[in-house]
Amino acid sequence: xxxLSEWVTGAEADGYHLQGFMSANVSVAExxxxxxxxxxxxxxxxxxxxxxxxxxxxxxxxxxxxxxxxSRAVESVLNHVHLWxxxxxxxESEYAALPELAENIAVMWRAAVQAAFPDRxxxxxxxxGSGDYGPTLRLTGR
Numbered sequence: 384x385x386x387l388s389e390w391v392t393g394a395e396a397d398g399y400h401l402q403g404f405m406s407a408n409v410s411v412a413e414x415x416x417x418x419x420x421x422x423x424x425x426x427x428x429x430x431x432x433x434x435x436x437x438x439x440x441x442x443x444x445x446x447x448x449x450x451x452x453x454s455r456a457v458e459s460v461l462n463h464v465h466l467w468x469x470x471x472x473x474x475e476s477e478y479a480a481l482p483e484l485a486e487n488i489a490v491m492w493r494a495a496v497q498a499a500f501p502d503r504x505x506x507x508x509x510x511x512g513s514g515d516y517g518p519t520l521r522l523t524g525r
Contacts, residue, residue: 420469421488422495431458432500432524458523467517482511485518492522 405414424435428443431454443461450456466481466488489507496505504525512518 420464421491423492425496425499427500429457430454432462432496432503432505432522433458434462434464434522437461437464455523459521462522464520465516466512466519472517478517481518482509485509485511485520489520492520496522 419436426433426435426438428438428440429447431443433443439461443457446457446460450460466485470477470481472478472481486509489509492507493505496507506523506525508521508523510519510521
């Protein structure tokens with residue numbers, strides 16, 4: 384990706400170093416926001432589990448009515464994240480990196496939800512974005 388390549392080229396050190404790149408480019412506020420996306424908190428409501436950063440009691444209640452109480456369908460509607468909504472994509476190389484990023488986020492979501500609810504089973508679905516609004520993650524109970 385150009386931003387990373389430019390930084391590596393301009394860096395005094397040999398190649399890419401996580402500490403150097405982050406200290407030059409990522410604020411604590413940005414890092415904290417990324418933690419919320421990568422390792423989310425969860426809210427249990429109406430026998431479902433919802434991503435904390437997307438939790439909206441009124442929307443859940445509305446969708447319960449629309450979907451006739453189908454809990455898994457409600458989770459599916461409300462627990463999906465389009466990465467395009469969270470990252471500004473300006474270059475083709477950034478777009479190309481999103482499917483792998485989505486897979487890595489899914490690994491973290493699986494670990495986070497299992498740590499929070501060890502007695503329940505969940506599915507984290509990942510789409511690469513072809514035929515949808517960019518790479519997308521979706522959390523549902525089983």
